[in-house]
Amino acid sequence: MTLMNHGQARRAESHAPSARSSRRGARGTRPAAPTPSSPDVVSTASSARSAQEAVGHDDGVETPAPPRELVLAKAITAALHDELAADPRTLLIGEDIGALGGVFRVTDGLQKEFGPRRVIDSPLAESGIVGTSIGLAMRGHRPVAEIQFDGFVFPAFNQITTQLAKISSRTAGKVHLPVTIRLPYGGSIGSIEHHSESPEALFAHTAGLRIITPSNAHDAYWMTRQAVRCEDPVIILEPKRRYWLKGMVDFSTPAQDAFTAQVVREGTDATIACYGPLVPVALAAAEAAAQDGRSIEVVDVRSISPLDDETIARSAAKTQRLIVAHEAPTFGGFGAEIAARVSERAHHRLVAPVLRVGGFHMPYPPSQQEHRYLPDIDRMLEAVDRSFSHPRR
Amino acid sequence: MQPIQLLAPDGTYTEHDVYSEYIAALGEQDLRDLYRLMATERRMDAEATSLQRQGQLALWVPALGQEAAQAGTVSALKPTDMIFPTYREHVMALHRGIRPDQIIQLFRATAHSGWDPREHAMNVYMVVLGAQTLHAAGWAMGIQRELEAGDLADGRAEDEIVLACLGDGASSQGDVHESMVFASSYELPVLYFIQNNHWAISVPSSTQSRSPLAARAAGYGFEGVQVDGNDVLASYAVAAHMAGQVRAGGPKLIESVTYRMGAHTTADDPTKYRSADEVEAWRAKDPLDRYRRWLEAEDLADDIYFSEVDQEAAEVAAELRRAVQEIDPLPLEEAMDAVYAEPHRQVETDKAWLKEYEAGFVDDDALAGGEAGAR
Numbered sequence: 181m182t183l184m185n186h187g188q189a190r191r192a193e194s195h196a197p198s199a200r201s202s203r204r205g206a207r208g209t210r211p212a213a214p215t216p217s218s219p220d221v222v223s224t225a226s227s228a229r230s231a232q233e234a235v236g237h238d239d240g241v242e243t244p245a246p247p248r249e250l251v252l253a254k255a256i257t258a259a260l261h262d263e264l265a266a267d268p269r270t271l272l273i274g275e276d277i278g279a280l281g282g283v284f285r286v287t288d289g290l291q292k293e294f295g296p297r298r299v300i301d302s303p304l305a306e307s308g309i310v311g312t313s314i315g316l317a318m319r320g321h322r323p324v325a326e327i328q329f330d331g332f333v334f335p336a337f338n339q340i341t342t343q344l345a346k347i348s349s350r351t352a353g354k355v356h357l358p359v360t361i362r363l364p365y366g367g368s369i370g371s372i373e374h375h376s377e378s379p380e381a382l383f384a385h386t387a388g389l390r391i392i393t394p395s396n397a398h399d400a401y402w403m404t405r406q407a408v409r410c411e412d413p414v415i416i417l418e419p420k421r422r423y424w425l426k427g428m429v430d431f432s433t434p435a436q437d438a439f440t441a442q443v444v445r446e447g448t449d450a451t452i453a454c455y456g457p458l459v460p461v462a463l464a465a466a467e468a469a470a471q472d473g474r475s476i477e478v479v480d481v482r483s484i485s486p487l488d489d490e491t492i493a494r495s496a497a498k499t500q501r502l503i504v505a506h507e508a509p510t511f512g513g514f515g516a517e518i519a520a521r522v523s524e525r526a527h528h529r530l531v532a533p534v535l536r537v538g539g540f541h542m543p544y545p546p547s548q549q550e551h552r553y554l555p556d557i558d559r560m561l562e563a564v565d566r567s568f569s570h571p572r573r
Numbered sequence: 574m575q576p577i578q579l580l581a582p583d584g585t586y587t588e589h590d591v592y593s594e595y596i597a598a599l600g601e602q603d604l605r606d607l608y609r610l611m612a613t614e615r616r617m618d619a620e621a622t623s624l625q626r627q628g629q630l631a632l633w634v635p636a637l638g639q640e641a642a643q644a645g646t647v648s649a650l651k652p653t654d655m656i657f658p659t660y661r662e663h664v665m666a667l668h669r670g671i672r673p674d675q676i677i678q679l680f681r682a683t684a685h686s687g688w689d690p691r692e693h694a695m696n697v698y699m700v701v702l703g704a705q706t707l708h709a710a711g712w713a714m715g716i717q718r719e720l721e722a723g724d725l726a727d728g729r730a731e732d733e734i735v736l737a738c739l740g741d742g743a744s745s746q747g748d749v750h751e752s753m754v755f756a757s758s759y760e761l762p763v764l765y766f767i768q769n770n771h772w773a774i775s776v777p778s779s780t781q782s783r784s785p786l787a788a789r790a791a792g793y794g795f796e797g798v799q800v801d802g803n804d805v806l807a808s809y810a811v812a813a814h815m816a817g818q819v820r821a822g823g824p825k826l827i828e829s830v831t832y833r834m835g836a837h838t839t840a841d842d843p844t845k846y847r848s849a850d851e852v853e854a855w856r857a858k859d860p861l862d863r864y865r866r867w868l869e870a871e872d873l874a875d876d877i878y879f880s881e882v883d884q885e886a887a888e889v890a891a892e893l894r895r896a897v898q899e900i901d902p903l904p905l906e907e908a909m910d911a912v913y914a915e916p917h918r919q920v921e922t923d924k925a926w927l928k929e930y931e932a933g934f935v936d937d938d939a940l941a942g943g944e945a946g947a948r
Contacts, residue, residue: 315711
């Protein structure tokens with residue numbers, strides 16, 4: 181039963197966006213930036229322009245463009261473009277975000293359109309990027325800072341945790357800091373050390389920050405815009421292995437509130453709650469489980485802080501089984517917080533313990549072995565099996 | 574490198590090619606006000622130390638010995654220039670109209686700060702030292718962008734500059750380096766003001782730097798000068814000159830050579846790490862004593878003036894002692910409301926839980942007719 185189930189899973193995964201065969205392509209220091217030979221780039225070659233076309237607002241009044249298919253990265257580009265166009269106090273700052281357009285080309289074309297004073301190439305200094313963003317925000321500007329990779333955020337950890345998160349508290353609410361930090365995170369890109377980490381739990385534990393993570397292009401567009409407009413500091417964890425995941429973006433219909441969770445697949449027998457890069461994996465796992473007669477509900481957590489524990493607990497209470505998945509190590513991980521909160525709210529409705537699927541208690545491994553480290557469809561289905569080993573009462 | 578000095582410890586004045594003109598431009602009242610500011614803070618500072626000893630403050634950070642460095646510098650700024658302080662700039666705070674009982678809030682732990690930065694063009698105190706220098710650079714980036722766009726923030730001056738305060742200890746922090754890189758690369762209107770008071774708690778300034786801190790500026794591509802921080806006239810003149818240079822374009826640095834006469838904080842015992850001889854040598858360079866000698870020698874102030882100042886300072890101290898008792902702590906609910914600008918589910922949940930939990934205690938007390946129970 182289990183073996184057959186896993187066989188189905190592997191077949192299903194070969195059609196999933198993160199199929200291992202396609203992951204093997206690029207390896208290098210900053211490998212994931214698209215190159216002209218990449219098929220993804222061919223299909224999105226005009227996306228910077230399409231992002232601009234998506235919002236025709238010469239007079240500041242937005243005229244939404246019709247829905248169009250964009251890869252997730254270009255949906256973020258479009259969102260940044262639209263926020264720069266909408267508010268002259270909004271600016272971007274980060275390493276290599278100007279002429280190069282960022283190592284993932286997310287800011288491609290924006291410096292050319294908005295100038296070097298609003299799309300600022302910073303010195304190579306993450307604490308400086310966040311610290312100056314704080315000073316800019318104190319004065320009424322709305323900085324969107326890019327940290328190049330998850331593993332490079334730690335030089336800025338002090339500014340983020342002792343300053344950005346605390347200045348509203350320190351001033352008893354007199355000073356608010358509408359700073360957005362964009363942070364590409366997660367693994368499965370075949371890269372070297374420091375390029376594949378998932379530090380969400382470290383920030384989730386810090387009151388004063390908001391943390392969101394979109395999993396599809398439509399959410400990426402709208403959640404980015406909502407983050408920039410939020411009066412609080414927001415860290416957007418961008419699932420870098422999904423930057424080239426295509427999806428329709430409806431520019432006239434906002435996604436639901438960025439700080440809420442969303443049921444992205446309905447089911448009746450078990451719930452998988454996950455976020456960012458693992459949402460497509462969970463959807464593929466649910467598809468595989470369906471072939472085995474199990475109906476899996478998938479909740480896209482979307483917001484780490486605040487956590488919409490109500491939506492997750494409601495789903496878990498309905499299906500009576502909950503599996504929480506993330507790439508970060510399970511020990512002390514954010515899944516533990518979800519598990520605890522759901523247990524507190526819905527213990528009597530669950531027929532099995534909340535199970536976690538995640539990375540191991542080790543630094544992110546050399547990426548030649550990341551396929552064994554990262555939760556995949558099989559690991560999720562194994563947890564589903566374990567959950568089902570507890571019969572419904 | 575020799576610190577610029579106009580007023581020797583014995584009160585004699587020496588002309589300087591560049592800096593004397595700034596003193597010549599000051600009126601008699603301006604000159605007397607420098608003394609008044611220093612004397613008022615010194616008296617308030619002593620009162621705060623006493624309040625801490627009596628258990629009224631969690632901590633106090635004396636500025637004793639550094640009055641001239643701060644008074645001269647802050648007086649040379651325009652009121653619209655933004656100050657990013659550490660936690661010891663009490664002289665600057667008083668000059669900016671911040672009341673002693675507002676300064677004290679952090680140290681009485683009734684709140685994390687006691688004033689609105691925008692009302693006084695002075696940010697609240699910074700405890701994680703060095704971090705404020707990046708905020709100063711960011712603020713200056715804002716000025717630069719607004720000037721280019723012809724869109725100054727509300728009520729701000731076109732010629733605004735930023736004063737980034739730090740000490741010899743924080744000069745070792747990486748954030749200070751990054752701030753100076755940003756300021757230099759973007760030619761930001763930042764004046765770095767390092768009070769080298771010789772001791773970072775128990776560690777001497779030689780452990781922070783083997784070259785004068787002012788000399789570091791050259792490595793970033795801007796000018797740095799050393800000034801005698803116990804000479805209020807030199808502190809004023811150098812700050813006025815350097816502020817003008819910053820207004821003309823690009824960052825500058827002042828290393829103010831002074832001495833922390835008291836403890837680092839009231840939690841510290843300086844006799845454990847520095848000699849009495851060293852302290853006595855600096856006592857002979859006291860900033861108030863030498864300035865008073867000069868004011869008297871120049872017939873700018875007499876005994877009546879000095880006793881008036883003493884009387885005023887005593888009243889400020891008495892008012893602080895009275896006001897301290899009346900500061901209500903920021904209620905926990907209001908602190909919770911201040912974590913975020915917009916509602917946050919977990920904060921709301923915690924706040925609701927606390928209310929319900931504590932309401933239970935109140936009900937028990939009401940039934941028992943007793944005093945509030947232990948939490």
